[in-house]
Amino acid sequence: MFYKAGLDIGSVMAKAVIMDNDKVLSYSIMPNRGSFYNAANNVLKEALEKAGLTYDKLNIIGTTGLGASFITYPHIKNTEVACQSRGMNYLLPSVRIVIEVGDQSTRVIKVTEKGRVADCVINDRCAAGSGRILLIISKVLRVNINDLGNFSITSTNPVRFSTSCSVFAETEAISRIAEGIKKEDIIAGLHQSMAIKIYSMIQKVKIEEKCAITGGGAKDLGLVKMLQKIIGKDLLVPDEPFISGAIGAALMAAEKEVVFT
Structure with a gap:
């Protein structure tokens, strides 16, 4: 043993x-x-x-x-980055692009067949690109963070967020509530904004056939589905992304x- x-x-x-x-x-x-x-x-x-x-x-x-x-x-x-690369290779050996959406940052990691880091892009300058913005918006909307995904997938008209800053995104969400916009449309709009940011990161390391998402963001069904729509590929998700x-x-x-x- x-x-x-x-x-x-x-x-x-x-x-x-x-x-x-x-x-x-x-x-x-x-x-x-x-x-x-x-x-x-x-x-x-x-x-x-x-x-x-x-x-x-x-x-x-x-x-x-x-x-x-x-x-x-x-x-x-x-x-x-090295541990995520190795761990995801263990869980999903065929994956070559790992999207990790954590509380502080989002990382896009290109992984070799042996689980080593071939390339990496990190967005850690602003919480708008990480899971922290999801927590902020969940408090603003008074929605449990675990329920964001369920709200998002019911949206038919996602709100367009014009800012890339978490502080202004919070303010914008409050304004949308005052305008009478549905919670699901605000959440879906946030997911769409995040997905576009992540896709731009993926383009920097070049997209691969097999992609996966991990971290707390992988538990948000709305974000996962929006990412799949923006990227144009299905995302693999570990049984326990954490x-x-x-x-x-x-x-x-x-x-x-x-x-x-």
Whole structure:
């Protein structure tokens, strides 16, 4: 048995996976609640409990994400882009373009057949291009963020957002509400704006036949469908989009051939 853990401690969510060789035994996902340190400890503890293991049984731990530097136990850290590339290659080996829509940024990664990064474009200058704008608009519209997709797919007339700034997008959404525009049309318009931005990013690395989406944005059916419409291709979605980075962290740590004893 060779047990390895992978942790992806993001700006909002902490994710952990436990693997035995190349098999995922368990995973855990939980909000950070303002503490990277506590989130990293708690998410690993829960994943270990689900796998029926204890910390001392782990051979190696791989980490990634904004909060990885707050982890105090021995670990091997790799970049988020590299871990996403490796993790998505594990989950969906045929994919060559990975679209990661996270809270802080959106990344488009071109992946080799071995799961390495061939090219990458990152949009992290403004929240309008990331999942953060979805959270902002959900609060403005008083719609649960998990229900945005269901609203969006019922829209028949998406609103056109004229701004690329999250602050102004919020203001614009409030104005649309005052004008009596339906919530579903506002949400669909936001999804359309995001999809156009992401498509422009994809064009920079050149589109491939097999594309996938991961991160929190992959759980938004409205965004996924709008992206498919704009890109003109079906998007593959992992069964659990949140854990691809953690899987990549575990695999890459093991490939460095360093074992903790």
